[in-house]
Amino acid sequence: MVTIQTENFSLEQIWQSGQCFRMNQTEKAVENFPKGQATDSGTGRGYEIIAGQRYLEAFSLGSKCMLSCNGEEYESFWKGYFDLENNYGSYISCIDPEDEYLLSAARLGWGIRILKQDLWETLVSFLISQQNNIVRIRRCISNICNQYGEKKVSGRGKEYYAFPGPEALAGLHEDALMECNLGYRSKYVVRAAKSVVSGETDLSRIGGMGYQDAKAELLKLFGVGEKVAECICLFALHHLEAFPVDTHISQALGKHYKKGFPQKRYQGIQGVMQQYIFYYELHGAREKD
DNA sequence: CGCCAGGGGAGCT
DNA sequence: AGCTCCCCTGGC
Numbered sequence: 001m002v003t004i005q006t007e008n009f010s011l012e013q014i015w016q017s018g019q020c021f022r023m024n025q026t027e028k029a030v031e032n033f034p035k036g037q038a039t040d041s042g043t044g045r046g047y048e049i050i051a052g053q054r055y056l057e058a059f060s061l062g063s064k065c066m067l068s069c070n071g072e073e074y075e076s077f078w079k080g081y082f083d084l085e086n087n088y089g090s091y092i093s094c095i096d097p098e099d100e101y102l103l104s105a106a107r108l109g110w111g112i113r114i115l116k117q118d119l120w121e122t123l124v125s126f127l128i129s130q131q132n133n134i135v136r137i138r139r140c141i142s143n144i145c146n147q148y149g150e151k152k153v154s155g156r157g158k159e160y161y162a163f164p165g166p167e168a169l170a171g172l173h174e175d176a177l178m179e180c181n182l183g184y185r186s187k188y189v190v191r192a193a194k195s196v197v198s199g200e201t202d203l204s205r206i207g208g209m210g211y212q213d214a215k216a217e218l219l220k221l222f223g224v225g226e227k228v229a230e231c232i233c234l235f236a237l238h239h240l241e242a243f244p245v246d247t248h249i250s251q252a253l254g255k256h257y258k259k260g261f262p263q264k265r266y267q268g269i270q271g272v273m274q275q276y277i278f279y280y281e282l283h284g285a286r287e288k289d
Numbered sequence: 290c291g292c293c294a295g296g297g298g299a300g301c302t
Numbered sequence: 303a304g305c306t307c308c309c310c311t312g313g314c
Binding site for chain 2: 129131132134136137222223225226228231249278
Binding site: 130131132133136178181182183184185186 | 308309310311312
């Protein structure tokens with residue numbers, strides 16, 4: 001068990017930000033944490049997170065957060081996964097003091113982090129995300145993992161399914177994943193798996209590329225367009241200059257940035273701002289048009 | 290049952 | 303760049 005105390009970190013906000021489709025709120029996790037502490041915080045909630053082969057239970061309590069891993073796992077993996085090395089307060093302080101909208105967005109989403117997720121997993125997740133809603137995306141991914149992922153048991157005895165690697169999906173018929181509820185997106189995922197296994201797409205090479213090159217490489221994949229490529233760059237490769245524009249962001253930009261979003265002012269950290277805006281649009285107070 | 294939207298993308302012009 | 307048309311599932 002590791003207890004961390006970090007500013008600008010909120011599991012709830014990260015969960016709601018929808019970058020990770022294998023993070024869930026859970027009641028069970030609460031039982032695993034010290035009694036008393038778990039219940040007195042109104043915001044206290046447990047989460048379970050599956051990342052690649054790993055499983056983590058996490059519980060936040062005020063400014064503290066408890067993680068069901070040991071110090072070594074925390075230092076070598078989860079610290080980086082949650083991007084706890086970076087100071088998001090400094091990103092927020094970059095915001096134009098005259099930009100009331102963005103200030104409000106950051107005020108609401110103060111605890112969001114840009115996760116550093118596995119590239120393959122993120123690629124598949126966002127291939128599935130197109131023309132799809134978050135609840136169903138979660139179910140799709142859960143189905144794929146249950147069917148094709150390796151069954152594992154956590155140190156605390158919890159069973160879970162790891163995310164299947166590309167080799168586990170490459171042999172499938174293009175429509176095989178319709179059983180997992182992917183619909184027409186099935187062939188995107190299977191083709192991507194084939195491409196990776198054949199060596200046509202080299203994920204580790206893409207992982208070493210800069211933003212522009214990585215994006216260009218991802219765009220070659222069938223089913224990957226502008227928006228999905230940006231999401232992968234941001235949520236897996238941690239290129240913070242990536243700025244995914246989906247329908248929500250597009251609407252928000254039209255409403256609040258008629259002259260366009262000030263990309264130059266936020267050069268290199270646009271992705272962080274995008275997340276504040278996205279979160280604000282989905283979970284913030286709605287205003288009239 | 291029909292209709293339509295859900296964090297796009299491909300394939301045209 | 304801006305259009306169609308496309309695909310599937312779930313909710314109404």
